[in-house]
Amino acid sequence: GAVVSQHPSRVICKSGTSVKIECRSLDFQATTMFWYRQFPKKSLMLMATSNEGSKATYEQGVEKDKFLINHASLTLSTLTVTSAHPEDSSFYICSARDLGLAGVVDTQYFGPGTRLTVL
Amino acid sequence: GDSVTQMEGPVTLSEEAFLTINCTYTATGYPSLFWYVQYPGEGLQLLLKATKADDKGSNKGFEATYRKETTSFHLEKGSVQVSDSAVYFCALSLSNDYKLSFGAGTTVTVRA
Numbered sequence: 542g543a544v545v546s547q548h549p550s551r552v553i554c555k556s557g558t559s560v561k562i563e564c565r566s567l568d569f570q571a572t573t574m575f576w577y578r579q580f581p582k583k584s585l586m587l588m589a590t591s592n593e594g595s596k597a598t599y600e601q602g603v604e605k606d607k608f609l610i611n612h613a614s615l616t617l618s619t620l621t622v623t624s625a626h627p628e629d630s631s632f633y634i635c636s637a638r639d640l641g642l643a644g645v646v647d648t649q650y651f652g653p654g655t656r657l658t659v660l
Numbered sequence: 661g662d663s664v665t666q667m668e669g670p671v672t673l674s675e676e677a678f679l680t681i682n683c684t685y686t687a688t689g690y691p692s693l694f695w696y697v698q699y700p701g702e703g704l705q706l707l708l709k710a711t712k713a714d715d716k717g718s719n720k721g722f723e724a725t726y727r728k729e730t731t732s733f734h735l736e737k738g739s740v741q742v743s744d745s746a747v748y749f750c751a752l753s754l755s756n757d758y759k760l761s762f763g764a765g766t767t768v769t770v771r772a
Contacts, residue, residue: 545703573758584749584762585704634703638758649753649760651696653703 543569545637547652554625555660562620562655564635570615571637575649576608579632591618625659632656662687666750666763673740673770681735681766683724683750691752693717693726693733694760698747707735707748740770 544567554560564574572593577585589610590598597610607629609621618637622629636649666683673679685691695707695717708717713728724735733750750763 575759582765582767584764585760587759587761590757590759636704636760648706648709649758650706651704 543567543637543639543648543650545635545650545652547633547635547655549655550653551656551658553658553660556626557624559621559623560625560657562622562633562635562657564618564620564637564652566616566637566639566650569637569639571618571639572615573638574612574618575636575638576610576618576620577634577636579634579654581632585634588620622657625657627659630657630659662691662752662754662761664750664752664761664763666748667766668764670767670769673768675742675770675772676739677770679735679737679740679744679768681748681750681768683733683735683763685731685733685750685752687731687752687754689754691754693724694751694753695722695724695733695735696749696751696762698749698765700746704749740768742770742772744768745770 546565548563574591576588579585588603591610591612593612599605612618634654636651663686692711694709696704697707698704708719710717710726716725722737724733747765747767749765751760
């Protein structure tokens with residue numbers, strides 16, 4: 542089946558630094574990827590939609606200057622948390638949309654997530 | 661706006677018990693409906709899906725039927741196993757944007 546990887550799986554950084562998280566679709570091309578944030582024992586909150594070759598679309602309340610998204614190729618999207626602070630500590634998850642076969646509803650495949658801890 | 665409401669739990673069951681997790685939705689159009697499962701320490705995996713009214717999604721012994729009249733997509737399994745212990749998320753997606761809206765998640769623990 543389709544596989545989505547994320548790197549790194551865990552990262553600890555100091556307050557004020559920037560952290561880049563990569564999301565890759567390993568065996569399919571993804572024109573659209575999504576970035577979510579998951580708080581402990583809570584549901585996933587969609588942060589932004591990443592479209593290959595164009596600017597990301599951010600959900601209401603998400604700071605686009607803080608959470609920079611780049612989708613430079615059909616298999617890679619990156620999320621950069623700029624000037625990270627302890628409140629940015631969270632579990633960040635990406636998903637990639639597999640267009641699938643004609644006539645079959647497309648499916649999103651999720652990465653394993655990245656645990657960010659900001660000290 | 662579009663939203664999903666599901667039973668929050670936690671739910672604790674004995675092995676071989678019957679499991680039901682309720683999920684209802686509100687949507688302006690005709691959404692596709694999904695159940696995702698998150699096993700401890702792992703990412704979300706698609707469990708099953710249904711794309712139109714009266715469709716039944718099934719996988720690994722789990723089933724859910726898309727009920728337009730009650731706007732529901734309840735998840736059921738007749739006999740759970742310890743390995744079914746996980747967090748289950750109900751979600752919907754409208755075909756025009758493919759963004760997923762998730763319910764709050766239901767933690768299920770199955771005891772041997």
